[in-house]
Amino acid sequence: xxxxxxxxxxxxxxxxxxxxxxxxxxxxxxxxxxxxxxxxxxxxxxxxxxxxxxxxxxxxxxxxxxxxxxxxxxxxxxxxxxxxxxxxxxxxxxxxxxxxxxxxxxxxxxxxxxxxxxxxxxxxxxxxxxxxxxxxxxxxxxxxxxxxxxxxxxxxxxxxxxxxxxxxxxxxxxxxxxxxxxxxxxxxxxxxxxxxxxxxxxxxxxxxxxxxxxxxxxxxxxxxxxxxxxxxxxxxxxxxxxxxxxxxxxxxxxxxxxxxxxxxxxxxxxxxxxxxxxxxxxxxxxxxxxxxxxxxxxxxxxxxxxxxxxxxxxxxxxxxxxxxxxxxxxxxxxxxxxxxxxxxxxxxxx
Amino acid sequence: xxxxxxxxxxxxxxxxxxxxxxxxxxxxxxxxxxxxxxxxxxxxxxxxxxxxxxxxxxxxxxxxxxxxxxxxxxxxxxxxxxxxxxxxxxxxxxxxxxxxxxxxxxxxxxxxxxxxxxxxxxxxxxxxxxxxxxxxxxxxxxxxxxxxxxxxxxxxxxxxxxxxxxxxxxxxxxxxxxxxxxxxxxxxxxxxxxxxxxxxxxxxxxxxxxxxxxxxxxxxxxxxxxxxxxxxxxxxxxxxxxxxxxxxxxxxxxxxxxxxxxxxxxxxxxxxxxxxxxxxxxxxxxxxxxxxxxxxxxxxxxxxxxxxxxxxxxxxxxxxxxxxxxxxxxxxxxxxxxxxxxxxxxxxxxxxxxxxxxxxxxxxxxxxxxxxxxxxxxxxxxxxxxxxxxxxxxxxxxxxxxxxxxxxxxxxxxxxxxxxxxxxxxxxxxxxxxxxxxxxxxxxxxxxxxxxxxxxxxxxxxxxxxxxxxxxxxxxxxxxxxxxxxxxxxxxxxxxxxxxxxxxxxxxxxxxxxxxxxxxxxxxxxxxxxxxxxxxxxxxxxxxxxxxxxxxxxxxxxxxxxxxxxxxxxxxxxxxxxxxxxxxxxxxxxxx
Numbered sequence: 044x045x046x047x048x049x050x051x052x053x054x055x056x057x058x059x060x061x062x063x064x065x066x067x068x069x070x071x072x073x074x075x076x077x078x079x080x081x082x083x084x085x086x087x088x089x090x091x092x093x094x095x096x097x098x099x100x101x102x103x104x105x106x107x108x109x110x111x112x113x114x115x116x117x118x119x120x121x122x123x124x125x126x127x128x129x130x131x132x133x134x135x136x137x138x139x140x141x142x143x144x145x146x147x148x149x150x151x152x153x154x155x156x157x158x159x160x161x162x163x164x165x166x167x168x169x170x171x172x173x174x175x176x177x178x179x180x181x182x183x184x185x186x187x188x189x190x191x192x193x194x195x196x197x198x199x200x201x202x203x204x205x206x207x208x209x210x211x212x213x214x215x216x217x218x219x220x221x222x223x224x225x226x227x228x229x230x231x232x233x234x235x236x237x238x239x240x241x242x243x244x245x246x247x248x249x250x251x252x253x254x255x256x257x258x259x260x261x262x263x264x265x266x267x268x269x270x271x272x273x274x275x276x277x278x279x280x281x282x283x284x285x286x287x288x289x290x291x292x293x294x295x296x297x298x299x300x301x302x303x304x305x306x307x308x309x310x311x312x313x314x315x316x317x318x319x320x321x322x323x324x325x326x327x328x329x330x331x332x333x334x335x336x337x338x339x340x341x342x343x344x345x346x347x348x349x350x351x352x353x354x355x356x357x358x359x360x361x362x363x364x365x366x367x368x369x370x371x372x373x374x375x376x377x378x379x380x381x382x383x384x385x386x387x388x389x390x391x392x393x
Numbered sequence: 394x395x396x397x398x399x400x401x402x403x404x405x406x407x408x409x410x411x412x413x414x415x416x417x418x419x420x421x422x423x424x425x426x427x428x429x430x431x432x433x434x435x436x437x438x439x440x441x442x443x444x445x446x447x448x449x450x451x452x453x454x455x456x457x458x459x460x461x462x463x464x465x466x467x468x469x470x471x472x473x474x475x476x477x478x479x480x481x482x483x484x485x486x487x488x489x490x491x492x493x494x495x496x497x498x499x500x501x502x503x504x505x506x507x508x509x510x511x512x513x514x515x516x517x518x519x520x521x522x523x524x525x526x527x528x529x530x531x532x533x534x535x536x537x538x539x540x541x542x543x544x545x546x547x548x549x550x551x552x553x554x555x556x557x558x559x560x561x562x563x564x565x566x567x568x569x570x571x572x573x574x575x576x577x578x579x580x581x582x583x584x585x586x587x588x589x590x591x592x593x594x595x596x597x598x599x600x601x602x603x604x605x606x607x608x609x610x611x612x613x614x615x616x617x618x619x620x621x622x623x624x625x626x627x628x629x630x631x632x633x634x635x636x637x638x639x640x641x642x643x644x645x646x647x648x649x650x651x652x653x654x655x656x657x658x659x660x661x662x663x664x665x666x667x668x669x670x671x672x673x674x675x676x677x678x679x680x681x682x683x684x685x686x687x688x689x690x691x692x693x694x695x696x697x698x699x700x701x702x703x704x705x706x707x708x709x710x711x712x713x714x715x716x717x718x719x720x721x722x723x724x725x726x727x728x729x730x731x732x733x734x735x736x737x738x739x740x741x742x743x744x745x746x747x748x749x750x751x752x753x754x755x756x757x758x759x760x761x762x763x764x765x766x767x768x769x770x771x772x773x774x775x776x777x778x779x780x781x782x783x784x785x786x787x788x789x790x791x792x793x794x795x796x797x798x799x800x801x802x803x804x805x806x807x808x809x810x811x812x813x814x815x816x817x818x819x820x821x822x823x824x825x826x827x828x829x830x831x832x833x834x835x836x837x838x839x840x841x842x843x844x845x846x847x848x849x850x851x852x853x854x855x856x857x858x859x860x861x862x863x864x865x866x867x868x869x870x871x872x873x874x875x876x877x878x879x880x881x882x883x884x885x886x887x888x889x890x891x892x893x894x895x896x897x898x899x900x901x902x903x904x905x906x907x908x909x910x911x912x913x914x915x916x917x918x919x920x921x922x923x924x925x926x927x928x929x930x931x932x933x934x935x936x937x938x939x940x941x942x943x944x945x946x947x948x949x950x951x952x953x954x955x956x957x958x959x960x961x962x963x964x965x966x967x968x969x970x971x972x973x974x975x976x977x978x979x980x981x982x983x984x985x
């Protein structure tokens with residue numbers, strides 16, 4: 044058994060703008076099952092952060108409990124991390140974000156951590172438009188406790204040793220839309236070409252960005268009766284379109300066909316190019332997103348890609364007018380402005 | 394690209410860079426693992442089977458394997474393959490019982506060998522166990538050829554040489570020493586079924602410069618002088634010695650000079666230091682013994698005063714390379730440099746000489762007076778006469794001579810049995826899974842980060858006093874183990890089965906060196922640019938699978954794969970497996 048990855052790396056690995064290689068964004072060797080989709084999502088996060096040249100110390104990765112929530116150990120080994128109580132990751136992110144808005148908050152959760160025990164937390168983080176990336180590693184089962192059906196398992200889907208699920212599934216993308224999330228996407232762990240640009244776009248988005256990533260559980264839920272197996276997802280996914288992420292400093296070189304593609308300038312100055320495939324969806328219109336999701340649920344297909352983005356998103360900081368500076372950088376004069384200021388405040392309330 | 398045909402043994406053979414680079418194709422990782430396991434005798438026998446002289450080569454090999462070592466591409470320094478071979482030789486037990494049995498009843502075929510160097514001895518070793526009667530003729534007093542006459546004892550002790558030469562001479566081989574063969578016709582007239590010529594490249598090249606005639610008494614040809622020292626005809630040299638030449642013979646000359654009276658010994662070479670033919674480690678050894686190397690000095694004249702050599706003059710030059718990399722040495726215009734010398738050794742090359750081979754024997758010679766020899770069968774245009782070692786294609790090295798000897802033996806055996814010498818037996822190949830458990834392999838798959846260990850040396854003061862004191866002490870067992878652990882086990886092949894693959898990307902994500910990609914297929918050149926990491930080393934192959942369900946293919950760049958087995962450990966469906974690939978070149982009498 045290998046307990047560590049060899050230290051040697053490909054000598055020709057590209058460096059990003061900070062002079063780091065992809066290896067500098069990796070974490071410890073995974074202890075998840077061999078073939079777990081979560082490891083691929085970790086790989087996609089590593090790639091996205093490396094390619095966007097984000098300084099590792101400017102990222103905080105937070106998670107709850109579950110296989111998914113173990114995953115942050117396996118990526119971004121040089122970033123901040125917090126492993127919260129089951130389902131309570133959004134609260135910890137809320138607190139951290141209010142204390143320091145300068146970090147990138149990367150929440151990693153699972154279907155159990157989000158759709159069961161953490162449902163309330165998830166809903167309110169979306170509603171408040173907390174500025175974070177919320178990645179759900181969604182395998183439709185409780186892998187860490189031997190594969191029971193989770194709240195996102197489709198009705199009729201069965202795990203390796205289980206009976207067909209009798210309950211209806213929670214659609215996290217639909218829920219997030221209803222709750223007011225400003226960026227909603229779905230992807231598949233086995234499709235990095237789609238997932239990596241979606242993660243980049245989510246990072247650039249200001250506000251609550253959900254990516255629901257179907258991530259097969261090879262041990263308990265990768266059997267022919269499952270709707271979250273590698274094979275089923277490959278056969279039944281329909282992409283809304285493809286997206287290209289163009290970083291701020293990079294010149295746009297690709298040619299985009301008019302009428303079918305949209306260019307969106309993100310809050311940080313970068314842009315995304317969306318090539319629409321699905322004719323019925325307008326990803327900037329929430330009603331269209333909701334009805335397209337419903338349509339696909341009805342036909343039994345999995346809608347992937349960018350489903351909705353609010354171009355005018357105002358996140359929690361903007362709404363609450365929070366401190367620009369991290370709280371730990373405020374000194375006594377900032378925090379206790381003195382009697383004169385207090386008198387002014389009191390006067391304003393009279 | 395078409396799917397890679399891994400059933401072709403040459404595909405995985407090429408992945409084992411060291412073995413592939415070795416002229417004799419010794420299965421290097423196989424014996425290194427045995428050394429790590431302390432199984433020195435078995436490690437020795439793997440070598441002995443393949444390269445015949447493990448103890449000798451473990452000290453003197455030109456090591457074509459080491460520059461090829463994958464470690465050079467992922468770290469910096471190759472595994473000390475050569476010196477590990479010596480660890481096996483130094484620590485083995487008595488192997489006489491493991492040597493092949495020699496049949497009492499001979500097969501009736503008689504073979505003559507001219508020269509008792511590494512090529513001939515290899516042929517004898519391969520043919521004697523098959524029942525051939527073998528006569529060896531050599532002009533030295535004992536077997537070994539240039540290994541005895543030209544490799545100084547401080548690099549190769551006579552006891553080591555004798556031991557390995559005698560394993561072969563004890564196989565019922567009839568050796569006649571101290572005899573100069575002056576006529577191949579005479580040998581052929583003795584009705585041998587086949588004759589093998591392994592007479593090396595015995596003639597040293599000289600430099601005919603002004604003053605040479607008068608300086609003659611103090612100017613020697615390097616290889617002749619070395620053998621004269623080895624055979625104790627020469628016991629001393631002047632205090633100031635100039636060695637001309639930049640190859641390994643020059644290094645042996647200068648280091649020997651230091652031991653027999655030379656105090657101010659210097660090497661002078663025409664080319665830049667980096668272009669010298671000598672192996673880097675031999676240059677380092679010379680430097681360690683306080684011998685300066687003057688590069689970019691072209692010899693012009695022997696300076697003689699009162700009928701005695703005073704020294705030499707040199708012209709300083711600069712190496713200029715044109716666009717195609719061709720070098721010209723252009724004089725710098727500075728004054729000639731004079732260097733004092735009591736003696737000069739010329740080690741500027743050696744060449745073949747066949748005055749003893751009559752030209753009417755049906756053996757064709759080319760315009761360089763070299764016999765026309767088939768590169769695969771080693772047969773000359775006289776079907777009974779075979780050539781090998783330096784005498785076949787010019788000066789090379791011991792391991793090349795051994796490789797020639799094996800192939801010549803195969804040919805001689807085929808020829809004597811009346812079969813076509815073109816009908817070569819295929820290599821012996823096995824490919825077997827190394828899986829021991831879910832995450833366990835039968836080889837040590839962890840990759841050691843240790844840097845190359847340095848072979849300890851005897852104190853300089855002692856080794857310079859006596860030319861027979863061996864300089865290198867060899868690794869002790871503990872260091873040998875650590876050095877052996879640096880081996881990446883490149884023979885543990887990553888074997889991919891596309892039928893089992895579910896395209897989960899686990900191998901792609903775990904691979905520390907980004908060797909694996911799942912991409913749409915394309916032409917090689919274009920495909921190389923689209924992989925997870927640039928695949929710019931065109932000498933290394935791409936391993937391409939058949940189409941997968943998503944119509945992509947798996948492409949693995951073999952270049953910097955660490956053979957760590959993580960792809961196979963992280964594969965949920967065992968589409969990847971680590972399988973040991975053992976490749977042995979077939980020898981005489983074997984049917985592949």
